[in-house]
Amino acid sequence: MKKDSFKLRLRKNRTSSLSMIIMLYVTIIFLGSLLLSLPISSANKQWSNYTDALFTATSATCVTGLVTVDTYMQWSMFGQIVILFLIETGGIGLMTAIAMLTRSFGFRLRFKDRKFLMESVGFKDKSGFKHVVLTILIGSAIFETLGAAILCIRFIPDFGVSRGIYFSIFHSISAFCNAGFDLMGYYGTEYASFTMYAHDPLVIITLSVLIFTGGLGFIVWDDFVNSRFKFKDMRLHTQIMLMGSVTLIIMSMFFLYLLEFDNALADESFGNKLLSVFFQAITARTAGFNAIDMAKLNESSLIYTIFMMFIGAGPGSTAGGIKVTTFIIVALGTISLVSRNGEITLNQKKITRETLNQALAIVVAFFIIIFIFTTTILWLEPEKEMVDVMFEVVSAVGTVGMTSGLVTASFGLVSKLLLILLMFIGRVGILTIVLSVTAGTKNKANETVILPEENIMVG
Numbered sequence: 313m314k315k316d317s318f319k320l321r322l323r324k325n326r327t328s329s330l331s332m333i334i335m336l337y338v339t340i341i342f343l344g345s346l347l348l349s350l351p352i353s354s355a356n357k358q359w360s361n362y363t364d365a366l367f368t369a370t371s372a373t374c375v376t377g378l379v380t381v382d383t384y385m386q387w388s389m390f391g392q393i394v395i396l397f398l399i400e401t402g403g404i405g406l407m408t409a410i411a412m413l414t415r416s417f418g419f420r421l422r423f424k425d426r427k428f429l430m431e432s433v434g435f436k437d438k439s440g441f442k443h444v445v446l447t448i449l450i451g452s453a454i455f456e457t458l459g460a461a462i463l464c465i466r467f468i469p470d471f472g473v474s475r476g477i478y479f480s481i482f483h484s485i486s487a488f489c490n491a492g493f494d495l496m497g498y499y500g501t502e503y504a505s506f507t508m509y510a511h512d513p514l515v516i517i518t519l520s521v522l523i524f525t526g527g528l529g530f531i532v533w534d535d536f537v538n539s540r541f542k543f544k545d546m547r548l549h550t551q552i553m554l555m556g557s558v559t560l561i562i563m564s565m566f567f568l569y570l571l572e573f574d575n576a577l578a579d580e581s582f583g584n585k586l587l588s589v590f591f592q593a594i595t596a597r598t599a600g601f602n603a604i605d606m607a608k609l610n611e612s613s614l615i616y617t618i619f620m621m622f623i624g625a626g627p628g629s630t631a632g633g634i635k636v637t638t639f640i641i642v643a644l645g646t647i648s649l650v651s652r653n654g655e656i657t658l659n660q661k662k663i664t665r666e667t668l669n670q671a672l673a674i675v676v677a678f679f680i681i682i683f684i685f686t687t688t689i690l691w692l693e694p695e696k697e698m699v700d701v702m703f704e705v706v707s708a709v710g711t712v713g714m715t716s717g718l719v720t721a722s723f724g725l726v727s728k729l730l731l732i733l734l735m736f737i738g739r740v741g742i743l744t745i746v747l748s749v750t751a752g753t754k755n756k757a758n759e760t761v762i763l764p765e766e767n768i769m770v771g
Contacts, residue, residue, distance in 0.1 A: 334740055337373060337402070341736075344369035344398045353391030360386070363728060370732045372398035374739035375630055377492020377600030377713020378704070380721050380728060384497030389478075395493060396482055402739065403489030403526070403630040404452045451533045452488065459484035459522045466514050471498070487522035490630045492600025492713030503718065506591075510603035511584050516591045523599040527625030528553055548661050549637065553626050556636040560623065564593035567616055576608040596620045598631035600713025607717040614699050614716055621710040622678065632711030632738045634674050641671040681709055685734055689727045708734035 348365035351357050367380050368387075372395045381387075387395065460480040467483075468476030479495055486493045496504045509515040525533075532550050539545040543554070568589040569577075577585045588603050595601045597620045609617075624633015644656045645668045656663040686702045693701065696719065703716040704723075708731045720731065 337736065337740055340398065340401055341366070341369050341373045344373060344394060347394045348387070348391055353387055353394060355386055355388050355391075357388070363725060367728055367732055368395065369398060370735050371713065372396075372491065372493065373402035374632075374711050374735040375399055375403045375489050375491040376632075376708060376711040376735045376739070377486075378708055378715060378720050378731060378735065379493070379503070379713075380723075382497040382502040383493050384495040385502060392482065392495065396485060399489050399491040399493065400485055403491060404448055404530075447534050448530050451530070455522060455525055456481075456484050456488050459488060459518055462518045463515065466509075466512065483519065484522060487519045487599060487601070488526040488630070490523055490526050490598045490600075490625065490632075490711070492595075494601065503715070503721075505602045507603055507605055510588055510591075511580075513587060516587055516603060519599075519601060520591055520594045523594050523601075524557070527598045527629050527631040528557070529626035529629035531628055532626060548659060549627075551659060552637050552640055556640050557625070560597065560620070560636065561590075561593045564596065564616075564620055565589045568592055568613060571610060571613045571616065572604070575610055576604050576613075592617075593620075596712070596714060597623060597633065598625040598710070598712055600707070602714060606715060609716070611699055614703055617714070618699075618703055618706050621706045621712045621714065622682075624710050624712075632709070634671075634678050638671045638674050641668055642675055645672070678709065681734070681737065682706055685709070685730055689723070689730060692724060692727050704731065705734060709738040711735060711738040 345362065345366040345368075347353060348369055349360050349362050351359055353365075354360045364380050364386070367378075368383075370376075371378050383392065383395065460477075463480035463484055464477060467479045470476065471479055479498075482493075482495055485491075494505050496506060496508060499508055506515065506519070531547075532553055535547050535550040539547075539550075543551065546554075565586070569585060572589070573585060577588060580588065591601070591603045596617045622633060623639045624635050625631030627635045627637055640658075641656070641663060644658060644663065647653075648656045656668060682702070682705055685705045686698070689701050689705065690696065690698060700716045700719045703714075704719050706712070707714050720728075723731070
């Protein structure tokens with residue numbers, strides 16, 4: 313009787329699907345921060361600063377990678393496993409977690425709730441909820457296991473059997489989820505990331521493939537299988553993601569090489585330069601690892617990296633940013649406007665005006681958020697350079713996790729709290745947050761009254 317009463321209460325007090333996602337993220341972050349603040353989570357077995365614990369829990373759950381303390385030096389193995397759980401949950405396990413929780417309480421999600429959760433990872437067709445969850449679980453397990461197995465080839469000789477296996481699993485999950493957390497502080501240098509392995513093709517290429525795969529999006533994996541890897545049979549979304557991602561990688565390699573071949577990469581061989589810019593081109597859009605010392609990059613490279621972080625990777629993936637498809641749709645819309653074509657087409661398929669409007673809304677919202685938070689943090693941290701502050705802001709809202717130096721760790725309390733908010737906004741999604749606030753409200757005047765149109769001069 314009590315169970316039935318509890319289930320009835322749950323049904324009556326259900327919030328919208330949008331609010332449910334936000335509440336779940338907040339709950340996971342809060343629980344994670346409490347665990348990380350415990351002495352058992354600290355390398356020195358003492359209570360950790362709660363701000364650092366909260367920042368790390370948010371960064372891990374939002375698969376960002378920005379940190380205020382070195383992951384290996386600050387956290388014990390227990391703390392690192394907590395971080396890994398938060399990464400996995402925030403990156404690929406949210407839908408699975410919701411499915412398990414609802415089943416545990418003995419009730420089914422409403423159809424519109426299941427539909428929204430499926431759309432949040434890119435599935436807008438008639439795929440069943442169970443099919444979507446299995447696709448995510450099986451696909452993630454395959455890629456992460458293969459990645460860990462390959463990394464073991466290098467890490468077991470470097471760190472020993474047990475630590476080598478553990479490091480391989482940790483970094484495979486972190487890379488695939490585009491989280492950017494690493495344990496390379498083991499070598500004694502804080503925030504070193506993979507600069508120690510900058511010349512190691514096995515490590516760099518394995519991490520790059522994991523990052524790229526995780527950033528494509530879950531729907532792309534499903535489309536690969538359904539189309540039997542035939543490009544012409546793939547959906548337009550998948551084609552845009554593949555073409556756009558490859559183009560951005562090649563373009564980034566060219567520009568980064570051009571900007572840094574006689575600066576940060578001056579002492580490297582041609583082969584090592586190519587390997588470094590290849591890794592940087594992939595990780596800069598979403599993952600947050602780095603094989604080049606970011607403090608050595610010139611300002612032009614930092615600005616270009618900001619642009620790449622702004623774009624991000626694929627919708628419904630483990631990555632952030634405005635997304636590759638958004639960027640391409642806005643670019644095509646601009647070309648269409650300039651050419652006065654009127655329609656946006658790609659591969660003989662028409663892109664709807666509604667899609668363009670949504671893409672423009674996302675871009676404008678990102679610009680506004682970046683402007684407000686950069687200005688505010690510069691006011692709070694007047695000694696910081698504008699490029700460095702903007703770099704951290706875009707890295708946070710794009711859930712990239714890359715830093716231009718030790719800027720994040722040197723921020724004051726309020727600035728760190730603002731970055732926490734940015735990471736949350738970036739992971740949950742700007743449109744999701746806006747819709748959750750406005751869900752259920754209706755403008756009846758707009759529904760019943762047709763207003764006159766008038767042209768306004770722009771540009």
